Amino acid sequence: MDLIERYIYAVGQKIWSKNRKDIEEELRSILYDNLEEISDSGEADEEKVKEMLKNYGSPSQVASRYGTSDKYIIGPRVYDAYVFVLKIVLIVLFILTTAGVIISIVTQSSDVHLGIRILELIPRYITAFATGLGFVTIVFFLIDRFDKGEESELAKEWNPDKLPKLVKDNDKVRRTGQIVSIMFVVLAIILFNAYPERVAVFYSDGSGWMSYPSLSKKALEAYLPFWNVFWGISLINSAILVRTGKWNTVTRTVKWANSLFVIGILIYMIAGPGIFNTDSVAAVSDATGQELKEVFKVLSTIMRFVYGIVALVVAGDIGYSVYKYIKDRH
Template sequence: METIDRYMHAVAQALPERRRDEITRELRANILDSLESIREQQEREPTAGEVAAVLVALGHPQQVAASFLPPQQLVSADLFPLYKQSLHYGVILVFILGLIQFAISFLNSGSMDFIDLFHGLVMKGLITFAVITGLFYVFSNPPGGKPLFNPYQCWSPEKLPPVSRSWQRISSAEQGVDFASDLFFLLLLNYSFWMPLEHVSRLAVMFADPVREWIPLLSGVMIVSLLFGLWNMVYQYWTIPKLVMEALINLGAAVILLKVSRFEQILVHTDNPSVEPVEILELANHIFSAGVFWVGMWLMFMAGWNLYRIWQLSRT
């Protein structure tokens, strides 16, 4: 019986304390019934090997304990759509934070350490994945079995919008990319407002004077775009008014970016004599100028694409 006692103890350790006595009593009774059957058939006491065979047939103690408990899963099927969406927004947040850190590093030292950027994104992404997955594990396997919340309980069929085109639904990826890029550029353009003063005084580069004249107007466009992105998160379908708004935002940002891309310098050295000059500033200006130009061209194209979609919806 010592083998059975050890087996029962191992099973009990994998059970919640409030159910240990009940389950181990039932399990021990089943084991003893199996041994009693062997005793009646063989007309002798079961050997140690036969006792072990009965326990092996039952399964590993952790498997046996799990069979007496409600099924558990990492993320339940009901919460999996919300889990995917949370991971999506978590990755976007990590990407934004990584880019901000990269931009601050460049402004401070003028160096572009892409390896450090990649390493930071990977580590932050893994931490974000672990935290979100851990939270949804708790939501999927709540203590006591009672759901902690139901994210889909407040919906009504009457509130579903009429959709005539397959592209009218705004995907999570589209929302995330737009929101992340708007927030990143808004923070980068206005670094002097949120960075500590001592950090700003140690910056190696800054925006040139002609660029800074356009920053307030471009920041206004970014803020409008951010608010519009929040609206899209709530009402995730394209309508004609929303497409008009999107076209105006894209057109306004495109005009400003195309204007800025024509400046001879976007970044210049700071006036701080204690900061060493940035050796790759000329290369950085070429990269920024080309990037700003093509982003402006892309936004110009998207403004035209929105007008085409408006024409499509107006015909339905």
Template sequence: MEMVDRYIYAVTQKLPESQREDIALELRTLIEDMLDDRAGERDVTEEDIEAVLIEMGSPRELAQKYRGTKNYVIGPELYDSYILVLKIALIATAATIIISFLGQVVVDPTRVIDHFVGCIVSLVTGLPTALGWTTIGFAIVGYAGASDSIDLYGGKDWKPSKLPPVPEKKRQIKRGETIFSIAFYMFLLALFAFSNEYFGIWIFKGDGFNGVVPFLNTGNWNAYLFLFLIFGFGIIKECLKLIYGRWTVQLVIYTAVVNVLSFGVLLLLINGPTFWNPDFMQQLAQTEYFAAGSEAYDTVEIIWEQLTMWIVVFMAVGLVWDVVSGWYKVRQGK
């Protein structure tokens, strides 16, 4: 009955998670009854099973019947993943903005009212933005038909014998890992969108905060756009992993394409207008902690000069390993 298991898995994976167990039991009972009627007194054969499953229809068509109406922005096959990613996006955005507000209050308590107003404005603009982009992204996936191509369970020429097996544990993608990755990317997006001026070396003099020597060129918004694209590609990749739930050749190809795009944007970023603060070392030398010629200053200068190169190297290695690891898990699960 392996073919029956594969068929039921193919149908239920397109349904809301809360309905899957009941519908799986209902389908199994229905299929067994149809097989008994077809086979009569003789033993059930593989041909009987295939004929019954074809009679029931493709997994995609059957799942659509269980779902009912098709008038939706986010398809039911993507809805659970959409809600999960939306929760992550909203929580990560809100948490980043609130943490940023608390940090500002700690380092500069004299402007607490200004910081509070800025926090409210950021929440009012940031949360709807996270909601909008998440919804648009999943809507595009649904209307482009990508959700259908993910499973390949439908079509006029489908055959039960060609249904993919229930994935082994080696090929399964842990939801916890993808959830953490999406939350991390959303945290970085919110951080650079609402608190980029605090991304640098914090200077304290006397009893208080005396400003930040920023790592980034805060006036170059084109560079920030490239940075947001890199984070956005990362979120897309993790969402695909969440939707698939298992490593497949198709997912490896999608991952490779997204990683190539991410690396291409990184190269455009570092070769375009200055992304890093061009006056970083000069501003650092003006502080009493990093006087020019000091050991600490020389160390920071070496790190600063090599920073771009090492970011490119580490990102290239990480993106290649992401694809190689996925391909290895696909081969390992066969």
């Protein structure tokens, strides 16, 4: 019955556990067994089904039965997603920090004992992991506290008539994927706006390792405002998708428009200034005695070719998504 399926869907939306499907099946079995009991003969009328669901409890109450009543920073509803995202963020931070540690060990004076250098670098790992843990925890804390959807409304006056409509499979959102996207967009915004010099060219001048910023200041001034607009729209859209748990016409249109905007940025980057810092290339060439300009010219050409390929891929993705959307609606 549609009303029962809508009820099960509403409960499932409030459970982030990896066992959600099993919980939904268990709940479905219980409800249909109860339905048979209240049916005198044949199929129970809608009013009896509504009364049964009212007595069973609101979706938020039912979902809470599969968790605990303890106090916690990250609730059981989002805990599995929290652990999944945290693992990804910590792995990425470990890789980036390790790369930085290796560079630091190589560039430091060889007069310092290796053991001392390693001990001095341990705080980098602690700081990176603490930052990642804190950032992910804050994001999920806010999601858990404010992403109630229709929960408060259903809990106030629990009525089966207020159950959300079933969502098609193609309209469902993988919230964990959207949260991962939010994390990396935020990291990109921080890196390119606050620490662009960290993206550097490293080289050895014979006495030690040196570095120069690898990104062109002129290119960043030209492209970064557009990147920030794209990232900002992506953040807002992803936040809405995490909040609602489903795609709709507005969020899809925003995604398509933002993708078209990306194509425009890529075309601009193909015709605009090169992304690499030519001053750094000249400095490295002078310090090492190696002619690197030709190498970077080839690399710049390759990058423009990559921009074009990415633009075509994005255009293809838009076309396929629009086709699927129109097909599903007819």
